[in-house]
Amino acid sequence: MSDTRTVRAARKAQVDSFSCVACGCCVPSCPRKAISIFKGMFATVDTELCVGCGKCAKACPAGFITVSEAAQ
Numbered sequence: 001m002s003d004t005r006t007v008r009a010a011r012k013a014q015v016d017s018f019s020c021v022a023c024g025c026c027v028p029s030c031p032r033k034a035i036s037i038f039k040g041m042f043a044t045v046d047t048e049l050c051v052g053c054g055k056c057a058k059a060c061p062a063g064f065i066t067v068s069e070a071a072q
């Protein structure tokens with residue numbers, strides 16, 4: 001039998017929430033609608049929806065979004 005306990009890694013976006021100014025530029029860039037602005041304070045990413053395409057990282061004018069491998 002095959003071992004199903006393999007560790008999967010996937011690319012996910014992550015917002016620097018301390019630096020984010022909640023401008024909202026990244027929100028419409030996401031084809032998965034994974035980004036929302038939390039209480040008008042900073043952007044958050046729904047990692048269940050995020051597929052790591054990186055469009056949001058390009059959309060943030062200040063570079064506050066990074067996309068990297070994250071263990072699931």
Ligand code: SF4
Binds near residue numbers: 013
């Ligand atoms: S990496 Fe792609 S799917 Fe994930 S939040 Fe950014 S734009 Fe959306």
Ligand code: SF4
Binds near residue numbers: 019027042
């Ligand atoms: S574009 Fe950048 S600064 Fe603006 S809400 Fe998104 S992460 Fe925050």
